Amino acid sequence: MLIREATPADWPAIWPFLREIVAAGETYSWDRDTDEDRARALWFKPAPGRTFVAVDEDGTVLGTAESHPNQAGGGAHVANAGFMVDPRHSGRGVARALCAHVLDRARADGYRAMQFNAVVETNDRAVALWESLGFEILATVPEAFHHPHKGYVGLHIMHRGL
Numbered sequence: 001m002l003i004r005e006a007t008p009a010d011w012p013a014i015w016p017f018l019r020e021i022v023a024a025g026e027t028y029s030w031d032r033d034t035d036e037d038r039a040r041a042l043w044f045k046p047a048p049g050r051t052f053v054a055v056d057e058d059g060t061v062l063g064t065a066e067s068h069p070n071q072a073g074g075g076a077h078v079a080n081a082g083f084m085v086d087p088r089h090s091g092r093g094v095a096r097a098l099c100a101h102v103l104d105r106a107r108a109d110g111y112r113a114m115q116f117n118a119v120v121e122t123n124d125r126a127v128a129l130w131e132s133l134g135f136e137i138l139a140t141v142p143e144a145f146h147h148p149h150k151g152y153v154g155l156h157i158m159h160r161g162l
């Protein structure tokens with residue numbers, strides 16, 4: 001698996017699984033019917049935002065990540081990041097590799113910490129993965145996310161220094 005910066009040419013490979021994940025409404029607090037132009041703008045943020053893809057030997061896109069300052073001005077030294085892995089390639093370490101890469105890149109870019117603002121508490125796989133990569137749950141905002149099957153559930157704020 002290779003992790004590299006994404007280019008606009010990667011978008012057609014990203015959009016089908018990103019749309020599937022967003023439409024499911026279980027892990028991201030985006031509108032479930034987010035259209036392609038809006039999704040591309042959210043995923044390819046302007047610099048200093050960065051977007052990455054994980055690809056296999058054939059160049060198939062397995063997953064993607066993006067990172068950007070969590071806040072502007074005095075809060076810009078804390079990074080935020082998002083991750084989506086094609087469900088057809090889940091469970092083989094793609095997100096773990098993407099997150100390790102994003103953490104290294106954020107450190108090299110001079111960020112001092114990384115914060116996730118809205119990790120759905122029922123997203124067991126993601127929560128366990130982020131904890132194993134050094135993130136801790138600072139707080140859980142109660143009933144902040146309306147899960148399509150589980151009802152109102154909490155959103156974790158997760159953080160780690162770099």
Ligand SMILES: CC(C)(COP(=O)(O)OP(=O)(O)OC[C@H]1O[C@@H](n2cnc3c(N)ncnc32)[C@H](O)[C@@H]1OP(=O)(O)O)[C@@H](O)C(=O)NCCC(=O)NCCS
Nearest residue numbers: 027083084085090091092093094095096119124125126128
């Ligand atoms: C969450 C997501 C990014 C994980 O991607 P992935 O490539 O399948 O994850 P990985 O294979 O790198 O790692 C999954 C880890 O979770 C563990 N895991 C799998 N199922 C689990 C479960 N039900 N509960 C706890 N841990 C679980 C695996 O054992 C693995 O840990 P390991 O590396 O120690 O073996 C992916 O499922 C996804 O894109 N989900 C939808 C979007 C999303 O939730 N993004 C994150 C928002 S915070």
